[in-house]
Amino acid sequence: MSYKIPGLFACLILASLWPGPMISGRISNILGSAYVPTLYGICAAATIGVVILWVRNRPTLRSSTLIIIASALSVAVIWMTVCANEMIHLAEYGILGYLFAAVPAIGIIWGFIISSFVGILDEIIQWLLPNRFFEVRDVAMNLISAGVGIIIYSVLNSHLE
Secondary structure, three states: OOOHHHHHHHHHHHHOOOOHHHHHHHHHHHHHHHHHHHHHHHHHHHHHHHHHHHHHOOOOHHHHHHHHHHHHHHHHHHHHOOOHHHHHHHHHHHHHHHHHHOOOOOHHHHHHHHHHHHHHHHHHHHHHOOOOOOOHHHHHHHHHHHHHHHHHHHHHOHHHO
């Protein structure tokens, strides 16, 4: 995989800062009371998908430990959310971490560092925008979510090592 795909995804995350609350508000109005269960359902479906892929790849002690850690970190991010809209941190930065880890020239450690930098930059840009706020809790959710994505990449690609 080329570095261009995760780079474009990072740009998409940063570009959505200004219209993000407006879009999530509209989605909330459309889905109504089903909004929160829908987000939890998406997260649960993604977790089930990862577990199925993990089982199909003949689990090892390492991959079993990593999947438990990723699940615990995902629960931590969910616990840290104040409103359902913040669940997007898990998806955005989980995907970003996964994509950067998948670039052979970048690797897992640099993938986490770059994803973390984007998460911090995300919050700094919010601090500069009107009606948006810098929150250390959001930075933590971004970093944890990037770690979850990298762990999922490691589990799904453990047969390559």
